Amino acid sequence: MPMTKPLQKTAVVIVAAGRGTRAGPGAPKQWRQLAGKRVIDWTVTAFETHPEIDEIILVLHPDDMHLGNGLPGKHVSGGTTRDSSVKNGLEALANSDTTHVLIHDVARAGIDALTISNVVSALANGAKGAAPALPVTDALWQGEDGAVTGTRSREKLFRAQTPQGFDFKAILAAHRAHSGGAADDVEVARAAGLDVTITEGSESNLKITTAEDFARLETHLRGTMDVRLGNGFDVHAFENGDHVVLCGVRIPHDKALKGHSDADVGMHAVTDAIYGALAQGDIGRHFPPSEMAWKDADSAIFLEHAVKLADKMGFKISNIDCTLICEQPKIGPHAPAMMARMGEIMGLEENRVSIKATTSEKLGFTGREEGIAAIATATLVSK
Numbered sequence: 001m002p003m004t005k006p007l008q009k010t011a012v013v014i015v016a017a018g019r020g021t022r023a024g025p026g027a028p029k030q031w032r033q034l035a036g037k038r039v040i041d042w043t044v045t046a047f048e049t050h051p052e053i054d055e056i057i058l059v060l061h062p063d064d065m066h067l068g069n070g071l072p073g074k075h076v077s078g079g080t081t082r083d084s085s086v087k088n089g090l091e092a093l094a095n096s097d098t099t100h101v102l103i104h105d106v107a108r109a110g111i112d113a114l115t116i117s118n119v120v121s122a123l124a125n126g127a128k129g130a131a132p133a134l135p136v137t138d139a140l141w142q143g144e145d146g147a148v149t150g151t152r153s154r155e156k157l158f159r160a161q162t163p164q165g166f167d168f169k170a171i172l173a174a175h176r177a178h179s180g181g182a183a184d185d186v187e188v189a190r191a192a193g194l195d196v197t198i199t200e201g202s203e204s205n206l207k208i209t210t211a212e213d214f215a216r217l218e219t220h221l222r223g224t225m226d227v228r229l230g231n232g233f234d235v236h237a238f239e240n241g242d243h244v245v246l247c248g249v250r251i252p253h254d255k256a257l258k259g260h261s262d263a264d265v266g267m268h269a270v271t272d273a274i275y276g277a278l279a280q281g282d283i284g285r286h287f288p289p290s291e292m293a294w295k296d297a298d299s300a301i302f303l304e305h306a307v308k309l310a311d312k313m314g315f316k317i318s319n320i321d322c323t324l325i326c327e328q329p330k331i332g333p334h335a336p337a338m339m340a341r342m343g344e345i346m347g348l349e350e351n352r353v354s355i356k357a358t359t360s361e362k363l364g365f366t367g368r369e370e371g372i373a374a375i376a377t378a379t380l381v382s383k
């Protein structure tokens with residue numbers, strides 16, 4: 001009989017009920033600003049947008065419940081210690097169909113999708129517990145009164161991070177049975193006899209503990225938010241011929257477009273928009289028209305080059321939008337094929353590629369059908 005895989009329903013408990021005393025004066029750290037939004041907003045968004053997270057439990061300090069307005073998920077009141085806050089969060093799921101739960105510190109606002117996925121995958125593969133960590137790479141000393149008094153081996157030592165993930169029923173039972181005082185949920189799980197798999201953590205998943213940590217994480221988050229816009233504009237005149245190539249699609253027409261390459265005006269505008277976002281000039285700089293090598297070239301070569309350059313410079317293309325300006329040929333019937341081809345060249349899903357057209361109401365050179373113009377915008381985000 002075929003076995004059906006049991007459904008995995010994964011919730012996250014985000015503990016945010018601490019007072020952040022080590023971060024110094026001011027509001028508790030989760031409510032402070034970090035790279036343009038509150039610490040808690042960064043953390044919650046990482047889970048809210050993660051495709052493998054089905055439910056969010058947000059554990060807030062009793063005095064902060066009103067600050068949670070607008071934040072997603074179920075809001076639960078925390079306890080006086082981290083582990084009591086975790087327990088309150090788990091109890092809020094006790095009567096649900098949750099199969100797995102991740103437990104995460106709100107203070108780890110640099111959490112990334114891959115670190116979350118690593119934990120979820122380990123659980124999906126049967127682990128009762130899984131948590132991210134990084135190996136200790138510095139030498140370890142003991143010290144007293146400002147002097148080194150001994151050294152310790154770093155072999156087999158790891159720096160523990162969150163989210164720590166578990167089989168839901170097992171960790172709920174473990175927390176109910178625990179007497180308190182655990183540093184983290186892995187300690188609680190191990191006390192109940194659960195094995196915990198180590199998954200790969202991330203340096204950016206640091207815990208904001210002191211005031212200095214804000215600056216460290218801010219640098220990382222601002223870095224990760226590098227968003228570039230570029231525009232591109234191109235024109236090609238008509239000459240005698242029987243087809244044009246637009247956005248990689250050959251379209252029968254009673255004229256051709258004149259150019260050194262295949263004169264794909266739409267693809268050129270998109271390519272220039274990508275170069276523009278990278279501040280890397282335009283097609284002419286990378287593929288000089290004086291070079292015979294590019295005579296009648298397939299413009300996909302240029303677009304592929306721009307995409308590779310973006311990748312090399314640490315950017316991925318988020319979307320492109322291109323408008324073709326012409327009276328004829330009619331673009332609408334060919335737009336789906338154009339978007340598919342452009343998406344294929346750029347490695348983008350079709351919903352990130354927009355190709356549309358307008359006439360210029362018979363005005364100007366496009367209105368007189370002397371040529372076709374194209375304008376494009378590209379958005380690039382750092383990887």
Ligand SMILES: Nc1ccn([C@@H]2O[C@H](COP(=O)(O)OP(=O)(O)OP(=O)(O)O)[C@@H](O)[C@H]2O)c(=O)n1
Nearest residue numbers: 015016017018019020021022080081085106107
């Ligand atoms: N009673 C508590 C104590 C801590 N936490 C949460 O546990 C995580 C890790 O704790 P820590 O970094 O120590 O945060 P704080 O307790 O806020 O900081 P401090 O110890 O400096 O006061 C934080 O997300 C914090 O909000 C909690 O939910 N409930």
Ligand SMILES: C[C@](O)(CO)[C@H](O)COP(=O)(O)O
Nearest residue numbers: 082105160161162183184207
């Ligand atoms: C759970 C934890 O993030 C694992 O590194 C950490 O132990 C919690 O922070 P605290 O400073 O120990 O409260």
